[in-house]
Ligand SMILES: CCCCCCCCCCCCCC(=O)CC(=O)SCCNC(=O)CCNC(=O)[C@H](O)C(C)(C)COP(=O)(O)OP(=O)(O)OC[C@H]1O[C@@H](n2cnc3c(N)ncnc32)[C@H](O)[C@@H]1OP(=O)(O)O
């Protein structure tokens with residue numbers, strides 16, 4: 076599938092890697108919906124990107140929000156051709172800690188946003204993609220999800236986050252198998268350590284230390300590098316039903 080003249084919904088696009096994908100879509104002649112809960116950043120970013128971008132306040136955990144965002148996207152740009160799920164919440168909490176045990180509410184919240192939110196958006200968008208005309212490859216749309224290296228080697232304190240991301244990798248193949256008959260591909264990217272606002276809480280020295288964990292290149296990844304892989308996934312019809320690690324050969328230690 077091409078990006079040009081196509082309409083992409085990107086969740087979490089008010090920031091970080093979702094934002095890089097939104098910029099990539101517009102720079103390649105596409106149109107993008109910035110679907111995020113951060114109204115201030117989302118609106119400003121859409122304004123910066125111009126008429127080919129629209130911000131729609133969207134909580135990915137809300138079925139109503141997801142449905143409305145897809146409807147509003149089609150009403151505004153006339154169609155929808157794909158989805159890039161980047162919205163997520165990171166948390167760091169041990170199962171047994173000095174105070175008590177891992178908050179069940181925190182665990183549920185992380186799974187709700189990261190995994191259930193991904194599925195919620197996937198199913199709502201797929202239900203529209205199936206109505207598209209096929210292209211020369213028989214395709215009607217592409218869905219890209221975001222996991223993490225934490226899906227495979229979660230650190231101490233990442234029970235909730237890693238479980239949510241492993242759920243996304245587990246979702247990828249059955250979703251691709253089911254949606255194949257509709258000409259819809261489903262892929263997942265599992266990033267390593269990338270320089271986004273997720274790490275702004277950390278001092279530069281900590282970010283450098285994190286970057287040094289990556290064998291090569293020995294630095295934090297750039298959101299534009301995530302967006303470059305998303306572009307290749309969209310354009311390469313043989314990429315389907317798989318999770319691709321994008322991590323510079325990083326394998327995270329226990330802590
Ligand atoms: C790499 C760090 C990134 C910064 C995290 C910022 C949030 C990021 C959110 C997620 C972003 C994800 C991005 C992504 O997808 C890629 C990655 O996954 S990057 C890797 C991210 N890594 C993490 O998020 C790690 C999360 N874990 C932690 O940060 C810590 O484990 C945690 C804060 C949960 C706990 O830290 P800890 O130092 O162990 O604090 P404690 O207070 O629990 O323990 C301190 C010390 O006290 C002793 N102790 C603890 N419990 C007890 C007890 N019950 N009895 C007696 N003594 C106890 C113990 O000695 C502890 O020290 P140890 O080091 O465990 O010996």
Ligand SMILES: NC(=O)C1=CN([C@@H]2O[C@H](COP(=O)(O)OP(=O)(O)OC[C@H]3O[C@@H](n4cnc5c(N)ncnc54)[C@H](O)[C@@H]3O)[C@@H](O)[C@H]2O)C=CC1
Pocket residue numbers: 086087088089090091092093110111112113133134135136160161162163164188192221222223224265266267268269270271272273274
């Ligand atoms: N930064 C990193 O090192 C890594 C990030 N990832 C994943 O990459 C994706 C993007 O992360 P970053 O760009 O780093 O984070 P970020 O924090 O820069 O962006 C996340 C965006 O998601 C939005 N969001 C949060 N909850 C939402 C909800 N309920 N509904 C809609 N939007 C919501 C936030 O407002 C924010 O704009 C996430 O899925 C994250 O788990 C994976 C591995 C590493």
